[in-house]
Amino acid sequence: MIKILFSPSEGKNSGGKEAKNELFGAQNARDEILQEYNKIVQSGDEESIKELFGFKKMSDCEPYIEDIFSSDLMCAIERYSGVAYDYLDISSLDKAQREYLKQNTIIFSNLYGPILGGDAIANYKVKQGSSIGEIALDKFYRDRFSYQLDLYLNSCEILDLRAGYYDKFYKINKPYTTLKFLKDGKSVSHWAKAYRGLVLRELAKNNISSMEEFMTLEIETLQVKEIKVIKNKREIVYNIV
Template sequence: MLVLLPPSETKRAGGDGPPLSLDALSHRELDPVRKELLDELVELSADVEASRTALGLSPRQDDEIARNAAVWSSGTMPALHRYTGVLYDALDVSSLTGAAAARARARLAVGSALFGLLRAEDPVPAYRLSAGSTLPGRPTLAARWRPVLEPVLAALGTDELVVDLRSGSYAGLGRLPGAVTVTVLAQRPDGKRTVVSHHNKSHKGRLARLLAGTRAEPADAAGVAAIARRAGMTVERPAPTELEIVLPL
């Protein structure tokens, strides 16, 4: 089983690993696009105003531009420790130990606007690039990633079950038909349901933690739902590869 996570806008600073080397990353077939984007980010960082526009930053976030300028030379850390925020707080991968930690390292991956696809231990620097960003004079990131990323994802999907927890914009960088997808819904007292936005990430992070550490090897969405239900989550399966986590409002 592979659990595909979204990245986060916020990233942990620093890193005591060596500077970025594409040779150290998984899925080397993605390296040509990775290198193009990395070099373009460095070049863009020389123009602060253009960087703010392309990356959707305010003047108070100019440190993000400095991170991009140093993306080839700054220290690295494993991808799962680089990303922060609500989902990664709920995942809390650092608290997993022993066999559960080993399973998490094997099962967790991150969809990235800059790197395409990262495995848990791939060493990466801090950077800023979102799925919705468009670098000046260049095609959209989806147009650049899909031709190379979708074959990689498709190959993974033939070998193991993929649970795709990415948000819409990141799923758009590389689609994977047949993956198990998860929606978080709130149910009102009258029975009506609405999509959860604010707490969506925390519940997906909790599910990711369950799937990362479990001894079970689910073969389909029903198996994933069973793991979640044993942990007390209310999960429904409206379609063969779709799951809904239902929360009382």
């Protein structure tokens, strides 16, 4: 089976009615992070809260100031908003397609670390690159989850659609595939998010279960230019047409 590694988003959808479920990996591995996050959020220390959330105004922080352990929960793949998730447009997919995303997408959350698309999470806020208290998130999750991810992905094919920043959370130790998008011969950066979301949508719509199937998939506006192999990474380069 194919597993897709994906980035989170700064934007979130509020609310949620999901029941609490066991998150990916060892259940106590992220407790320290969640407790430290909650302590800051509940502290009343406006400067610490604004720094954690990445806001300049306390009024912008208010929607996120709640006990994360009793917050409303929503599946991760539905919680996130932003460019990639706008192009994924999960609300327009049918039940089987949404289930595909919940089972086969691994999202690298800035708070929760690696989680499955179907894992139920709170509406949180952590600025990308921030630490939580004295805890550096990338190192924390790399140390605690790399072995578990190696085991989980051992018999799977991997399509890595993460933004480069999230390579710090987990280094893939087996053959995998990434995508690069070119417009007029130049690599796109911000809009790469949109095309990653578009590709993830097509994977779900077509119930893609292997890289062999993916390689035959025709995606509107994308045309394969070349395929590069460097060590254990295969990079498919697309022209945006």
